[in-house]
Amino acid sequence: MKIYLVGGSVRDELLGLPVKDHDYVVVGSTPEEMEQLEFRPVGKDFPVFLHPETKEQYALARTERKVSRGYKGFEIFTTPEVTLQQDLVRRDLTINAIAKDETGNIIDPFDGVADLEAGILRHISPAFSEDPVRILRTARFAARFSFRIAPETLVLMSDMVHNGEVEALVPERVWQEISRGLMEENPSRMFYMLRECGALSRILPEIDVLFGVPQPPHAHPEIDTGLHTMLAIDYAASQNYSLPVRFAVLLHDLGKGITPPEQWPQHIGHEKRSVQLIENLCERIRIPKDSRDLAILVAQFHGKVHNAEVLKPSTIADLLQATDSYRKPDRFTEFLQACACDFHGRPGYARKPYPPADRLNSALSAARSVNAGEIACMLQKKITDSALLPAAINTKVREARILKIKQAQNHSD
Structure with missing residues (x-):
């Protein structure tokens, strides 16, 4: 039996990044031997075990054979004869196929170290195309590391899209990768890469159609809606905002993708269209309720928030009620964060102040001072x-x- 550290932990160590999880490959063993050594089996599709003390994952070296479409369409083979290189070759990218033995020696059969140094995401073999999740993972790594995708890998990803392999993605895996990509340092790169290979139009067509759509003159005339959305989610990442905030920012302008530009001066309800599109998208890829609900609120009301400095106290009171801010003040904070990202998501606006947030927070504080219970008793x-x-x-x-909001406004003005 030989044990090797593999995958992301080796990659991140070589990049000088914090290593969160350690994954190991065991060569030359069997499930029976692992259990005799008190490793606990946890793998459903192939033999994976937890170390009896550290609880870290140890997987038996394995090979795979594609038998049907989708990321689950594989037959797995594990025998003591499977070599380390046979196990590594089934992985997606060269930077994820580096191993380290128990003495610290690096095993790098596919030149992953060189690709790490060059900042390149490159597939290992044509078997990359057998798993559509790898399209999303590669785009996500582009967002994490700001690496470029090798031209031949981008061609392979495009072929997977055109061949329909991407259609086999299940909702849970789409959301898993999209949500992780949104939490990376430069989330826009994930969507740019997905768009470049054609996958964005299949996975999130509502986002894809925003590119090339000009912003209305009263909003962001200098850029189109897709580019604005990308700037806005990158701003959210720079502020370390939560996943629901970043997701809401991603979807806040969906309605503009199907609104004819000539209708913008009349402001004919792209907010309502956005809400319908968000509801459909969230149902399709099974978005968690907290992210869905915040996205809907931001789509509905971000335009009104931007105008908070000129809104009447009565309108602000109604906005606070509509966003359920009294019962969910923490979500209201995230709501304002997402609205601020929309404001900052254009060239030259990243450092500009956003007064509407302060004004609405002050209004909420004032309105919350009203004792509704006393009024009810009276x-x-x-x-x-x-x-x-x-x-x-x-x-x-x-x-x-x-009245409280009006008094607070008079005091601040």
């Missing part, structure tokens, strides 16, 4: 008809909040 003593009571309470609470 009205219960005055109104005998219980059917009329809820509407009366809502009206009085709203009026009190508007």
Whole structure:
């Protein structure tokens, strides 16, 4: 039995990055021997074991054979005769096929170290095309490391798209890779790479159609909607915002992709179209509820937020109510962060102040000082008809909040 450290942990160590997880390949062993050594089996599709003390993953060296479409369409073979190189060759990229033995020696049969030094993402063999998830992973690594994709790998990715292999991607894996890509340092690179190979139009067509769509004159006339969206998600990454914020920023302008430019002066409801598109997209790739709900709020109301400095106190009170800010103040903070990313997502705006956030946070603080319980108790003593009571309470609470918001605005102005 020989044990090798492999994959991302070796790659990240060579790049001088923090190593989060260690993965090991075991050559020359069997499941029975691993269990005798008190390793605990956890793999469903192939033999993977947890170390009895460290709980790190140890996988038996294996080979694969493609038998059907999709990332699960493989037959797995594990025997003591499978070599380290046979195990490494089935991996996706050269930078992920570097191993280190127990004495610290680097085993690099596919020149992954050279590609690391050159900043290149290169596939190992034509078997790359057998797993459509590798398109997403390669684009995600481009976002993580700011590496370029080798021309021959980009051609192979394009062929996979044109051959329909990408259609076999299941929703869970799409979201897993997209969400991880959004959390990288330069998430826009993932979407640019997916677009370059043609995969974006198949996976997220709602995003793909934004490119080349000019912004309306009153918004961001200097760039098109797709480029603006990319600048906005990169700004969100630079601020280390959460995944729901970054996802909301990605989708905030979806409706512009199907709105004829001549309709923009009349401002004919691209927000409503955005909401419908977001709902459809989230259902299709099974987006978690927190990300979906925030994306819908941002699509609906980001335009109104940008105008917060000229909104009436009553309009602001209604906005706070519509965004459920009283019950979910933390989500309201994320909502404002996403709106700010929209503002900052254009050339020369990254360092500009965004006063609407301060104004709305001040308004929320003022409105939250209203004691709704006291108002309800007071009205219960005055109104005998219980059917009329809820509407009366809502009206009085709203009026009190508007007054508090107005007072806060007068004080700040």
